[in-house]
């Protein structure tokens with residue numbers, strides 16, 4: 466199973482996804498690690514990525530997801546995946562993709578970005594992220610409010626995953642042989 470933890474900058478993708486991976490005893494990928502140097506420099510200079518920048522990055526993330534999916538290994542990935550088309554690239558040929566959308570007030574997102582140190586992403590780019598964000602609809606997704614503390618968010622994700630992966634109920638006796 467692949468669990469994608471997504472949302473705009475500062476929503477807590479890295480924090481929540483890494484805690485979740487620990488809780489599930491699974492692999493963890495922070496998609497920001499796969500940005501090339503040019504993309505990181507671009508964002509650090511206050512310029513938002515465009516779709517040409519994102520395409521090879523999304524493909525590189527997808528390759529990691531596919532390896533884990535093919536090996537039937539659980540992987541939790543923290544990735545902004547703002548547009549539906551981004552999630553379509555990530556989910557290509559992946560049997561079990563679960564999407565967790567960390568949603569929250571823009572003011573809180575901005576505050577969390579500003580509080581952070583040693584990160585390439587400037588708060589000034591948040592407006593661009595929110596402008597292109599397409600919240601998941603009709604995808605297998607759980608929406609959570611980032612106002613809650615990380616452990617509470619992680620427990621809600623664990624409960625939701627358990628429900629989503631529970632096998633279908635066995636047929637009752639009447640169904641058998643009919």
Ligand SMILES: Nc1ncnc2c1ncn2[C@@H]1O[C@H](COP(=O)(O)OP(=O)(O)OP(=O)(O)O)[C@@H](O)[C@H]1O
Nearest residue numbers: 474475476477478479480577581586611613614615
């Ligand atoms: N639910 C939460 N409650 C309080 N603080 C949080 C919560 N989630 C994350 N944080 C803190 O907010 C800041 C931003 O979180 P984090 O870096 O995980 O966000 P992100 O979505 O990965 O951001 P980016 O996409 O820019 O890398 C961090 O300092 C983190 O510790």
Ligand SMILES: O=C(O)[C@H](O)[C@@H](O)[C@H](O)[C@H](O)CO
Nearest residue numbers: 473474475497514519545586
């Ligand atoms: O698609 C994008 O615009 C980028 O991936 C950003 O989302 C950053 O990587 C991230 O949010 C900062 O960590």
